[in-house]
Amino acid sequence: MQILFFVMAVTAGYLAGYHWRDDEASLPHQLEQQQLALDAQKARVYELKIQVVQLxxxxxIDDAAIDEVRNLLKEQQQASLELREEIAFYRGIVSPSEVRSGILIQRVELTPLAAAQLFHYQVVLTQVLKNERVARGEVEITLSGVFEGRAHNIPLQDLDQQAKKLLKFRFKYFQMFEGDLQLPDGFSPHSIDVVVKPRHSNNSINESFPWPRLAVEEKI
Known part of the structure; x- marks a missing residue:
């Protein structure tokens, strides 16, 4: 009986050792498989990273293309607006039946510049073609607004160092006055007042142009 138990124990030990050696022998293969799976995962991660970069x-590129189209559209709209303004401008000169005769304040424009309270201004005077004489005279441009809680008027010459003390005009069809004006701190403008004083005439032309409508940040 003891011999039988001994034989059974030896046999069990042998079989256990055999299976352990079998598992031990398969470890390199399992490790190799795991390494291959890990390499595959790394390759997939790298591939996904490449896709992310490409996307x-x-x-x-898509955003840049969209921005380019938007900028092009904006430029075309601006060009169209300027063209319509030029057509209206010249139509006012060559079509006297559509407008009153004499000198006209055709256009007053303000464009904000990069610096705070700094604007580029344009004031255009015209005369219809049926007037063959050269128009002469003076122009007064004044900014009206509020300063320190009180109504305050500032001559253009005080805001534009390049402007002449006396703005004179001499033209047959049109003349433009333009420059840059710097508003003082604390001054809240309400309007630009333009007075045209033709020579040899007691009839001056007075027009007031509201500031909020003029000082638009961007034309559409």
């Missing part, structure tokens, strides 16, 4: 670049 990001494509998105940037």
């Amino acid at each position: 990001t670049q494509r998105q940037k």
Whole structure:
């Protein structure tokens, strides 16, 4: 009986050792399989990173293309607006039946510049073609507004160092006055007042142009 138990124990030990050696022998294969799986995962991660980079670049390209189209559209709209303004401008000169005769304040424009309270201004005077004489005279441009809680008027010459003390005009069809004006701190403008005083005439032309409508940040 003891011999039988001994034989059974030896046999069990042998079989256990055999299976352990079998598992031990398969470890390199399992490790190799795990390494292959890990390498495959790394390759997939790298591939996904490449796709992310490509998609990001494509998105940037798409965004750039959209911005380019938007800028082009904006330029075309601006060009169309300027063309319509030029047509209206010259129509006012060559079509005296559509406008009153004599000198006209055709246009007053303000464009904000980069610096705070700094604007570029344009004042255009015209005369219809049926007047063959050369128009002469003086122009007074004044900014009206509020300063320190009180109504306050500032001559253009005080805001534009390049402007002459006396703005004179001499033209047959049209003349433009333009420059840059710097508003003082604390001054809140309400309007630009233009007075045209033709020579040899007691009839001056007075027009007031509201500031909020003029000082638009961007034309559409």
